[in-house]
Amino acid sequence: MLDDIDRRILRLLQADPATAMPELAEATGLTPARATRRVDRLRADRIIQGSHAIIHWPALGYAVSVSLRITLDKAVARAFDEFISAARAVPEVIEIQTFLGRVDVRLSLIARDLSDYQRIYREDVLTLPHIADIEALMTVASVKSDESLPL
Incomplete structure (x- = not known):
């Protein structure tokens, strides 16, 4: 305690x-x-699991941030594992979350501009296995991003 x-x-x-x-x-x-x-x-006790740098992606030339909500083909037994393994290999994917419900996975990805995003989407995202449905949400502004807990 x-x-x-x-x-x-x-x-x-x-x-x-x-x-x-x-x-x-x-x-x-x-x-x-x-x-x-x-x-x-x-x-x-794994209460502190490390420390990390918070990177301001636009300062490094990544001006576009997109959240992709993905529903997988659940008829395939290893759809989750195969999808996540392939998504991890996409360098622009900076976060992967899994969910219970209609949406199975959310990918956060960054791109330099809209044409770079279009390339990533066509060449990397759409080739990921077992996608049944996908919805892209482009970030306009990050209003709050804080993982601190009120201790």
Whole structure:
């Protein structure tokens, strides 16, 4: 079970994953050694599963973001596995989610511009196996993107 110090550590790391251990220790009232042990335990318990850079794709020339809702042909026994394996190989696919319901899979993909998206869609997406239906939703604006939990 998490105590108040664990929650404080998680809040601080959510706000800035690059927080140095001495700063984390000072902010939580622990010694650096005790703070390190706490963080190590949170990692060992898989509560902290890593840290990552958040990339602003337009700054790298990817101006188009599209969400594809895909329904698979459920008559094929390995449709999910084969589709996901093939989708992972598309470099522009940055996220794959599976669902219960009418839509089976959502792919998030990025492209440099509309002609690049059209190429990716025709050459890579439409050749993915077992697609029964597909709906493309182009992102106009990302209003909120935050994975932080209120701890």
